[in-house]
Amino acid sequence: MLKKIVEHSQIKSPWLVHYDCGSCNGCDIETLACLTPLYDVERFGVLNIGNPKHADVLIVTGTVNKRNKKVLKQIYDQMPSPKIVIAIGACGLSGGIFREAYNVVGGVDKVIPVDVYVPGCPAKPEAIIDGVVEGLAKLSEIQKAGKPKKEAIAS
Amino acid sequence: MTLVYALLGVVLAPFAGILVAGFDRILTAKFQSRTGPPLLQPLYDIAKLWAKEPMIAHRFQPLCVYIYLAAAMVSVALFFAQSDLLLIFFVQAVGAIFLVIGAFLVPSPFSQAGANRELIQILTYEPLIIIVLAGIYLTTGSFNISAIYAMDKPLLINLPLLFIVFGYALTIKLRKSPFDISASHHAHQELVRGVLTEYSGRMLALIELAHLYETILILGLCSLFWTTSIWGMVVLLALTYLIEIVVDNISARMSFRWMLKSVWTTGLALSAINLIWLYSGGRF
Amino acid sequence: MFEILYTSLTLCPIVAALACLILPGKSTRSALVGMTGIILIASSVMLIWNGPVSSTPAFLSSAKFTTFIQIADFALLGLILYFGIKFNNRIISVLSLVQIAVLAAFELFILDGHGAPAGLFCDNLSLIMVLLISIAGSLIVFYALPYMDYHEHHLKLTKTRQPRFFALLLLFIGAMNALVLTNDLLLFYFFFEITTLCSFLLIGHDGNKVSRENSVTALWINSIGGTALLLGTVMIYLQLHTLDIQAVIGKLQGSDAMLIPLGLLCVAGFTKAAQMPFQKWLLGAMVAPTPTSALLHSATMVKAGVYLVIRFAPAFQGTALSTAVAVCGAFTFLSAAALAIGQRNGKKVLAYSTISNLGLILACAGINTHAAITAAILLVIFHAVSKALLFLCMGSIEQHIGSRDIEDMRGLFGEMPKTAMIITMGILTMILPPFGMLLGKWMAIESAAGNLFTLLMLALGSALTVVYWARWAGILMGSDYKGESRPEHLPDMARYPLLTLLGSAIVLSISAPFIYSKMILADFTGTAAYATTNGVMANASGSFAVIPLFMIAIGVFLFALAKSGPGKKGAKIAGPYMSGISGEENGTYVGPMNKITGSVQSNYYLSAFFGEKRLSGVVNATACALILIMIGVSI
Numbered sequence A: 001m002l003k004k005i006v007e008h009s010q011i012k013s014p015w016l017v018h019y020d021c022g023s024c025n026g027c028d029i030e031t032l033a034c035l036t037p038l039y040d041v042e043r044f045g046v047l048n049i050g051n052p053k054h055a056d057v058l059i060v061t062g063t064v065n066k067r068n069k070k071v072l073k074q075i076y077d078q079m080p081s082p083k084i085v086i087a088i089g090a091c092g093l094s095g096g097i098f099r100e101a102y103n104v105v106g107g108v109d110k111v112i113p114v115d116v117y118v119p120g121c122p123a124k125p126e127a128i129i130d131g132v133v134e135g136l137a138k139l140s141e142i143q144k145a146g147k148p149k150k151e152a153i154a155s
Numbered sequence B: 001m002t003l004v005y006a007l008l009g010v011v012l013a014p015f016a017g018i019l020v021a022g023f024d025r026i027l028t029a030k031f032q033s034r035t036g037p038p039l040l041q042p043l044y045d046i047a048k049l050w051a052k053e054p055m056i057a058h059r060f061q062p063l064c065v066y067i068y069l070a071a072a073m074v075s076v077a078l079f080f081a082q083s084d085l086l087l088i089f090f091v092q093a094v095g096a097i098f099l100v101i102g103a104f105l106v107p108s109p110f111s112q113a114g115a116n117r118e119l120i121q122i123l124t125y126e127p128l129i130i131i132v133l134a135g136i137y138l139t140t141g142s143f144n145i146s147a148i149y150a151m152d153k154p155l156l157i158n159l160p161l162l163f164i165v166f167g168y169a170l171t172i173k174l175r176k177s178p179f180d181i182s183a184s185h186h187a188h189q190e191l192v193r194g195v196l197t198e199y200s201g202r203m204l205a206l207i208e209l210a211h212l213y214e215t216i217l218i219l220g221l222c223s224l225f226w227t228t229s230i231w232g233m234v235v236l237l238a239l240t241y242l243i244e245i246v247v248d249n250i251s252a253r254m255s256f257r258w259m260l261k262s263v264w265t266t267g268l269a270l271s272a273i274n275l276i277w278l279y280s281g282g283r284f
Numbered sequence C: 001m002f003e004i005l006y007t008s009l010t011l012c013p014i015v016a017a018l019a020c021l022i023l024p025g026k027s028t029r030s031a032l033v034g035m036t037g038i039i040l041i042a043s044s045v046m047l048i049w050n051g052p053v054s055s056t057p058a059f060l061s062s063a064k065f066t067t068f069i070q071i072a073d074f075a076l077l078g079l080i081l082y083f084g085i086k087f088n089n090r091i092i093s094v095l096s097l098v099q100i101a102v103l104a105a106f107e108l109f110i111l112d113g114h115g116a117p118a119g120l121f122c123d124n125l126s127l128i129m130v131l132l133i134s135i136a137g138s139l140i141v142f143y144a145l146p147y148m149d150y151h152e153h154h155l156k157l158t159k160t161r162q163p164r165f166f167a168l169l170l171l172f173i174g175a176m177n178a179l180v181l182t183n184d185l186l187l188f189y190f191f192f193e194i195t196t197l198c199s200f201l202l203i204g205h206d207g208n209k210v211s212r213e214n215s216v217t218a219l220w221i222n223s224i225g226g227t228a229l230l231l232g233t234v235m236i237y238l239q240l241h242t243l244d245i246q247a248v249i250g251k252l253q254g255s256d257a258m259l260i261p262l263g264l265l266c267v268a269g270f271t272k273a274a275q276m277p278f279q280k281w282l283l284g285a286m287v288a289p290t291p292t293s294a295l296l297h298s299a300t301m302v303k304a305g306v307y308l309v310i311r312f313a314p315a316f317q318g319t320a321l322s323t324a325v326a327v328c329g330a331f332t333f334l335s336a337a338a339l340a341i342g343q344r345n346g347k348k349v350l351a352y353s354t355i356s357n358l359g360l361i362l363a364c365a366g367i368n369t370h371a372a373i374t375a376a377i378l379l380v381i382f383h384a385v386s387k388a389l390l391f392l393c394m395g396s397i398e399q400h401i402g403s404r405d406i407e408d409m410r411g412l413f414g415e416m417p418k419t420a421m422i423i424t425m426g427i428l429t430m431i432l433p434p435f436g437m438l439l440g441k442w443m444a445i446e447s448a449a450g451n452l453f454t455l456l457m458l459a460l461g462s463a464l465t466v467v468y469w470a471r472w473a474g475i476l477m478g479s480d481y482k483g484e485s486r487p488e489h490l491p492d493m494a495r496y497p498l499l500t501l502l503g504s505a506i507v508l509s510i511s512a513p514f515i516y517s518k519m520i521l522a523d524f525t526g527t528a529a530y531a532t533t534n535g536v537m538a539n540a541s542g543s544f545a546v547i548p549l550f551m552i553a554i555g556v557f558l559f560a561l562a563k564s565g566p567g568k569k570g571a572k573i574a575g576p577y578m579s580g581i582s583g584e585e586n587g588t589y590v591g592p593m594n595k596i597t598g599s600v601q602s603n604y605y606l607s608a609f610f611g612e613k614r615l616s617g618v619v620n621a622t623a624c625a626l627i628l629i630m631i632g633v634s635i
């Protein structure tokens, strides 16, 4: 019974931390738009908590470059598991239009494991909400399988 | 019998607290023309946090958190055992102090700033609550809760101004705007979560649980102002809480200096007026 | 039996003090001091066993003794006059001349038929005081043995000045014991002046400019108290023709007739207890070596002032003077607590906290009900123990880290795990229930509820107190070493006194109901203020479940401690959140150009609200006004 409650709770209360890896701000604006009354993600228990130590979901927008990849990795490491990562926008997926720049590493998954990819330039709020819901399904899967989360890939 | 009441209080308080907090979030959402989370959202949050990977930032953090929770539970137990009000308040203060000490343990600027602000919050509400309790004593002749229930007139009639003073303390203790100065509910950038920043997972779950106990305790104290009829009590509580939510929604977060100055001046002035009135025998 | 114990409690330390001066060699001195301490502890415990008595030993009533005291009195005042002239301080000179003149006139022309002194009086209040003075005092003296070696090593003294130091400490303890056991006002005055002189010499012990100035300050402020006490004594004798303290109290019993002399006695008590506006001398006293501060602040000196007021409290019960004392005390409680918030010097915080707590005790004495006096006595006990502990810890810390700044004690647990633990526990005994200090504060607030001004000030002061203590306790236990700490070497002579004091703070707190029912209650007549059943102290206006709360507290503490052991398996230790890339060491982050940058953290000291500059003027002015009102209502 208690176990059931806990399992149920884990997908009912995703707390987000949002990290901007250097996007053009298009994706950030769309992400924050989800929190407005129009989309009201609190319906799903989502809170923008702003502190990796309290968060379950890491939302990353923008391209990862050589400077901020350490920050990204540290934020990821400071989150207690179970946790999921959602990469948002073309930039977060692959580097987007900045891919060829000299300082760019590429997509988020070059640094930390990504669970859900939300494409778009910028991604639409509906798509982002969809991504979070998708991520929750994945979270409960992880929970059921009981397997530990992969460690970070690159240092 | 008192022991049974006390235990019952300790067991039931978290559930009541979850319902109160859930209503709070739904109502807040409605005020902002949103739908808001399910009623049991606070329960989901706590259960989820409990199941997270254990992670601490200092070896004595769990010590502080467990003492915080225990103090909150004991104070609720004492409340339902109709014990001494001043004692209840002091026991509750143990928890508040240990929460602060736990935040001081970690050299993170956010938790340090939060801890200091939390101390200022304690500094702001503590004298007010002591004065309110003394006002109750002057009306009933005892600090024991049982003496209040023996009254045939609600306390509110004798202590209207002290009830407003108590409202200030209530707002600070519930961490509502304009006084959510130390733990910033919405994770403002300069503070992150302040005093709560460095607690995570299971520790945070315990803190949330303790906060539920504190909410119930403080609402319980509020209910003492109308003990003669159950409906009067319910209406008083509902109205007070509604006002709290409205104030929370319409006001911005203020600075701790403003809090200390404005709350002490208004609070002390109001208390002095009410107390002088009591001393001069204006009871009826 | 009582006579023997009296001798070993008073004469023995005084003789040992003389021997300290004469006998050469460090080991002889250590042995002598150690032996005296043990004798003091043993005799005070036996005195408790012996129970309350009042008697007049033969030697006290002999004419020789009386003459000796008379001569010693004048010699003492002459010495003070000498220091006044030497340090060119007019106030001291004038006040000591006034005292000499008044005393001479009194002894030559007024005093007649008095003859023998009124002997000794030892009720439970005196017993408690003797126990505190002897035990806390001895522990402090033990602690001073290794401390002074280090201190002199640090000052690079070529010739040791320890004989003088230990002689003064022992003399001080002996005089205090005699002070609380005497029943004769003139003898009381004599010992009162000895403690003034001892504290003056101890504060100036290091002999540098600052300590000399501060010792002179202590002397002139305390001379005011001495003069007030002497004048009060003379006036009492003029009207009642007795110097027997118990007889005086018995005759007055709250009558309005003789408030002026009692008001003067209260002023004497206030100066000794460093109440506002006389606080300056105690703040200056912290330049002395730490054992001196510990002794002045915990069991001796300031407690002499408090004892004087508590002793005479029944004499002014229910009068306007009593209310004035309560308001003055409560004002000191509030203002000293506010001033403590603005301080980051650890010793100064301790000093302000002493002043503040003494204010609380005096406020209780002024409220003057059975419950309030009980609160005052309990506060005296618990404050003495906890404050001695805190000062001694502070001494160890200062010697180790070379600073008194609270901010420098950030993460002390990493450097000095044992001391950090002990001082944190000590701080917690000052502010948390179910410890004794809070029990006392609870009683104080419940008794003050009938008195508007006192109540408001106690409520505010109590909140301020929590802030300055909690802020300090918080940063001590944090550490920069990820929860690890270096092993700490604490010499035995330092460790055992610390542990004993901490242990007694806890054990005494647990046994508070018994202390009340077995000791304090016996001094009162009429119905008990508190019923103590099952370790719960209760009366009609409230209840404090001391022992049940202690049982819960100990259980919770052990459980919580087990949950936070160093090697707690599973729990991941995560560095602090620095909003960016944290550096290797805790509290640092990777800044611009990949440089490791430290973060600077500091507590709020709110000097805009609570700074000394901001408050001192207002506080002193208000306090002077209150003291004048106190004397005014007596007339």
Ligand code: SF4
Pocket: A022, A023, A024, A025, A026, A027, A028, A061, A062, A063, A088, A089, A090, A091, A092, A096, A097, A120, A121, A122, A123
């Ligand atoms: S994906 Fe498009 S909108 Fe989003 S950050 Fe990149 S460029 Fe901007």
